[in-house]
Amino acid sequence: MSQHRHPGAPGRAGAVPALPDLPEATVARLPEYLRALHNLADAGHETVSSEGLANAAGVNSAKLRKDLSHLGSYGTRGVGYDVALLIEQIESVLGLTQCRSVALVGVGNLGHALAGYDGFASRGFRIAALFDADPARVGEEINGLVVRHVDELPRVAAEQLISIGVIATPASAAQAVADQLVAVGVTSILNFAPCVLSVPEGVDMRKVDLAIELQILSFHEHRKASLTALPGTAGSALTALPGGLAATDTQEAIGT
Amino acid sequence: MSQHRHPGAPGRAGAVPALPDLPEATVARLPEYLRALHNLADAGHETVSSEGLANAAGVNSAKLRKDLSHLGSYGTRGVGYDVALLIEQIESVLGLTQCRSVALVGVGNLGHALAGYDGFASRGFRIAALFDADPARVGEEINGLVVRHVDELPRVAAEQLISIGVIATPASAAQAVADQLVAVGVTSILNFAPCVLSVPEGVDMRKVDLAIELQILSFHEHRKASLTALPGTAGSALTALPGGLAATDTQEAIGT
DNA sequence: AGGCGCTTGTGAAGACGTGCACAAATCGCG
DNA sequence: CGCGATTTGTGCACGTCTTCACAAGCGCCT
Known part of the structure; x- marks a missing residue:
């Protein structure tokens, strides 16, 4: 939080912005x-205030300003960004x-x-290759790409640089696939299989588990139900929902 | 998030375990x-130590013990859980x-x-109904369920209690769908649409955005690339991967 | 019964993330 | 040119989460 405040000193002005080393929570936002x-x-906006952008992103404006301050001062006081x-x-x-x-x-x-999913391409990600272990699926064409056998991974990876590997196999196959991805040099993996994967140091690993999200919601649902059943100190909006849906952008608990 | 501290008071000792009010991070794990x-x-295990369970779940054993301690003492010292x-x-x-x-x-x-996705049913969730706004899709049968028009939501919700609503529409339709879900009494929503949704207080909302996960990985990939390009103080496992994949269960940055 | 090894449960300290509140900076206008 | 309105950037305090380290408790063996 307190490195290279760098008061000016335009000595280097190199292309590399000195690796700001952002907090993980900021990166996620x-x-x-x-x-x-x-x-x-x-929508045609040229500038936006921290308040406006914070609203559009569903966060607190102070948090947004602090986040952006970590990448440098790209705002203009009195105007916005x-x-x-x-x-x-x-x-x-x-x-x-x-x-x-x-x-x-x-x-x-x-x-x-x-x-x-077209949300990938629109954010600058290109699905370069599809793999499966099931011979019955190999050869199938999806969205203009042919499914190859997972054993061909090394050859395909040698031809084109793979930035990120996505695992969407059953849990039983996920660790083996992760090992294969690591073996061909992939250092970032997104795992959809419901299991824990071990990867060597230096490999980044994120996990998305759809069932876990539902279970977390189930907990809160369960808790809310228990609360209404109790004497009830606080149960305002819980018992009967306001038909107007006043829409305070309350967005609770997005998962840290 | 800070109600009913409820300092003990063992006067009741009822069947309800006093609503432990777990930390959100614990609930997520x-x-x-x-x-x-x-x-x-x-696998046939009758008991497990905190160390063993922590390994299986990919977390620190101290964290696991603290998490479990929040729900009460269900372990036996010297033996395990x-x-x-x-x-x-x-x-x-x-x-x-x-x-x-x-x-x-x-x-x-x-x-x-x-x-x-069969991972839902196996965890105790039942997909009770499918909806879509596109008339061309209404009537289609998926996995034994018929797709209904989204306008029928009130009628279906009246027939059976809906615990959780899942939004998998394009971003442009998501807010309207969320409003409809709230209107029929749904108080827990899982949103896959890449946009911010406003819901009234008392409604829990979680979001899963696949593209965001990739972008977070992209950041780390970018950072690692910048590091190897620099003088290089630390670049041990990054330059050449160990073939043995020693598999220290390092699991970095799961998103919390 | 007593001691020993093992494991849980937890106090305390540190790291991290959040939000308030305000000084510093900029623009526009008279 | 100066002033006020506006908005950023940030120091500080607070709450949450993580991790360490160890006392308390349990079972087993002698």
Whole structure:
């Protein structure tokens, strides 16, 4: 939080912005800001205040300012942030200036949907190859891509640089697939299989488990039900919902 | 998030375990513990130590013990935790003792996959109804369920209690769908649409954005690339991967 | 019965993230 | 040119989460 405040000293002015080393929580919110900024740009806005952008991204304005301050001072006091400039900066920090290639392993139920998801391409990700272990699925064409056998992974990875591997296999196959991805040099993995994966140090790993999200919601549902059943000190909006849905943008508990 | 501290007062000792009021971070990990426990039970284990369960769930053993201590003392010192008992307790806390009904709105690319995802049913969730706004999709049968028009939501919700609503529509339709879900009494929503949704107080809302996950990985990938390009103080496992994949269960940055 | 090894449960300290509140900076206008 | 309105950037305090380290408790073996 207190390195290179760098009062001026334009000595180097190199291309590398000195690796700001952002807090993880901030990194997780930058994509949200980026999406909001694209929306604003499409709507014709040239500048936006922290309040406005915070609303569009569903966060507190103080938090947003602190987040953005970590990447440098790209706002103008009294005015706000230049939308185009901020988009450029965030994309630069996130490494989205180059199109990143994604290898998707497991073309089952979920894999099919991911292969056809257009939200990837629109954010600068290109699905470079599809793999599956089931011979019955190999050869199938999805969204213009042919499914290959997972054993061909090394050959395909040698031809084109794979930035990110996505695992959408059953849990039983996930660890083996992760090992294969690591073996061909993939250092970032997104795992949809409901299991814990071990990867060597230096490999980044994120997990998305749909059932877990439902279970967390189930807990809160359960808690709310218990509360209404009790004597009830606080149960205002819980017992009978206001038909007006006043829509205070309350957004609770997005998962840290 | 800070109500009823409720300092003890063992006067009641009723059947209700006093609403432990778990930390949110703990709640988010309980489903992971639960899955690991089921695996252990299937493997025939009767008890498990905090170390063993922590490994299976991919967390620190101290964290696991503290998490479990929040639901009470269900372990035996010198022995460990009774697997079956712990499963029972966690399921009770998460409200999974009853089967919860899920309404899925948006049967596009992703919605299709979700409707067919068997990971829901196996965790006690039942997809009770499918909805879409596109008349061309209404009537289609997926996994034994017929897609209905979203306008029928009130009627269907009146017939059966919906615990959780899942939004898998395009971003442009998501807010309207959320409003409709809230209007019929749904108080827990899982949103897959890439946009911010406003819901009234008392409604819990979680979001899963696949593109954001990739962008977070992209950041780390970008950072790692910048590091290797620099003088290089630390670049041990990054430059050349060890073929042995020693598999220290390092699991970095799961998103909390 | 007593001691020993093992494991849980927890106090305390540190790291991290959040939000308030305000000084500093900028623009526009008279 | 100066002033007020506006908005950023940030120091500070607070709450949450994580991790360490160890006392308390339990079972087993002698």
